[in-house]
Amino acid sequence: MKPSSQTPERKAERLRIERDEIAAAAKRVSVCLQQFMDDTTDPGTEALAAQYELNRILSLLSIDENVIGEAQYLSRFSATPSEIHHFLANRLPEDVHLNYQQAIGQEAVREATDDLRAYRNHPDSGLMKQAWRTGVDDAIDQVDPDRAGPFPSELIRFGEEAAR
Missing domain, CATH: 1.20.58 (Methane Monooxygenase Hydroxylase; Chain G, domain 1)
Incomplete structure (x- = not known):
């Protein structure tokens, strides 16, 4: 599209x-x-x-x-993300395209995880309730690419490619 x-x-x-x-x-x-x-x-x-x-x-x-x-x-x-996706999808095998998306996704999720850890370990976090800290720890564990696996798990499709 x-x-x-x-x-x-x-x-x-x-x-x-x-x-x-x-x-x-x-x-x-x-x-x-x-x-x-x-x-x-x-x-x-x-x-x-x-x-x-x-x-x-x-x-x-x-x-x-x-x-x-x-x-x-x-x-x-x-270029829009859809145009870039269309360009790559027409030139790369699907598994190679997925590996490319996973490399980007892994870095994005790792950055978010590191930010959550920094927020969790901030000196003011001691004032938070233990349940809150446990919840943040659980969230970190769920998205940590070293534990949860690659993100995205399936190829992200944009535009017309999403319909296939």
């Missing part, structure tokens, strides 16, 4: 970038197909027709030869 705050200019630039990426991929396919045809004594009618069609379509396109990759596009603007 694209954020509604995207400007028409950004959408148009995004479409130009995507068109240029597709054209660049088509050019790579065309080069490989031409090499196959040059190296084969009888490349076949389908290969010849495919090469002709690719060259015909590419000749009609007016494209920017300096294609901007999606990673560069994301770094040029204020």
Whole structure:
């Protein structure tokens, strides 16, 4: 799901970038197909027709030869978490993506746990009731990544990915 705050200019630039990426991929396919045809004594009618069609379509396109990759596009603007997730989800195997999210989650939870411990051990905490201190200790134990395991336990999905 694209954020509604995207400007028409950004959408148009995004479409130009995507068109240029597709054209660049088509050019790579065309080069490989031409090499196959040059190296084969009888490349076949389908290969010849495919090469002709690719060259015909590419000749009609007016494209920017300096294609901007999606990673560069994301770094040029204020990318949303959903856009970043979509980028990673389309390029990383799910287990690798989960490991990446867990590395970030573990550090976030560790920081929160350390803050809770500092709060629990603050000199003024002696004035608190024992039940309160026990409750804070239990909360720390429940979220401590060294005891509770990795966070998140399942891949977090944003936008359209959440529906799958």
